[in-house]
Amino acid sequence: MFLTEPILAILGLGIFLIGTVVGSFLNVCIYRIPWQKSVIWPSSRCPRCWSAIAARDNIPILSWIALRGECRHCGLPISPRYPLVEALVGLLFLGAYLVDVIDGPRGAWGHVPAFQLVAVAYHAMFLALLVAATFIDYDVMMIPDQITVTGMVLGVALGTIWPAVRPEPAAAGTHLQGFWVGLAGLLVGAGLVQAVRWIAGFLLRREAMGFGDVTLLGMIGAFLGWQAAVLTFFLAPFFGLAHAAWTMMAYWKKRLSGAQLSSADREIPFGPYLSMAAASLLFLWPWLWPGWARGLFGTLFVIFWWMLGVQVNLPN
Numbered sequence: 001m002f003l004t005e006p007i008l009a010i011l012g013l014g015i016f017l018i019g020t021v022v023g024s025f026l027n028v029c030i031y032r033i034p035w036q037k038s039v040i041w042p043s044s045r046c047p048r049c050w051s052a053i054a055a056r057d058n059i060p061i062l063s064w065i066a067l068r069g070e071c072r073h074c075g076l077p078i079s080p081r082y083p084l085v086e087a088l089v090g091l092l093f094l095g096a097y098l099v100d101v102i103d104g105p106r107g108a109w110g111h112v113p114a115f116q117l118v119a120v121a122y123h124a125m126f127l128a129l130l131v132a133a134t135f136i137d138y139d140v141m142m143i144p145d146q147i148t149v150t151g152m153v154l155g156v157a158l159g160t161i162w163p164a165v166r167p168e169p170a171a172a173g174t175h176l177q178g179f180w181v182g183l184a185g186l187l188v189g190a191g192l193v194q195a196v197r198w199i200a201g202f203l204l205r206r207e208a209m210g211f212g213d214v215t216l217l218g219m220i221g222a223f224l225g226w227q228a229a230v231l232t233f234f235l236a237p238f239f240g241l242a243h244a245a246w247t248m249m250a251y252w253k254k255r256l257s258g259a260q261l262s263s264a265d266r267e268i269p270f271g272p273y274l275s276m277a278a279a280s281l282l283f284l285w286p287w288l289w290p291g292w293a294r295g296l297f298g299t300l301f302v303i304f305w306w307m308l309g310v311q312v313n314l315p316n
Helices: 005-035 062-066 081-102 114-140 145-161 175-204 211-224 226-239 241-257 271-307
Strands: none
Touching (some): 005 114, 005 145, 062 081, 114 145, 114 211, 114 271, 145 175, 145 211, 175 211, 226 271
């Protein structure tokens, strides 16, 4: 597929706009799914005056600006989170486009392989699921199976249909290999969190992580492969350091003041930071894997077999 620079720019703008529309739909999902409501029916309405949101008032980002963040009929303030989520998803989709197409390999005479657009769609779907999981976990401290189990099925299925769509080294050459790579990523990701849940639960005598984190990392592994799932798990706590520090300060402030405490004062959602780590790895993987991660996993591979008494030499 031959695309000139102006066409590439227009296509990038189109992908950003599609992302904002998807973000608008995700706002509905984030609000309704935790309450077991349909995301299709009824149409969006103002929670105070119950007026239906007209099409002109449902344009991503622009409608919120035009309405000055208020309901047209009763003046109820509309949270700025709605346009921010729409903009966030648009930028994430654009980021996937920049990594997969703009910085991706080109054929002769600057041809862009059509498969790269498939990769954009695959990664955009993955990012949309991460956004939904993130905000739902922030709101209600749980991640619904409708997000993660659906994501696990999609990650395995789409990676089977397009076996080369996952990033190196999870890219496969055949449909059957694509299926096994996705299944391995799912099992390693979910198994890693479940093992930590068991160990921490035994030591702390209470649940340390929610099961939604298990299925979320399983979804990440299904989309990106088990290597990215392992790195996601160990990088996620660094993304949550600021939140953890803030929570601890608030906890000790309440404790020192004699205020009543609850278990929620000591808990933070882990799902958002798994999602942030996974999204960061997705964008940085073309540079991280050849520059650092491949050597890291190679070293760990040798150490693992050395501990079992087997000497393994990595190829140069």
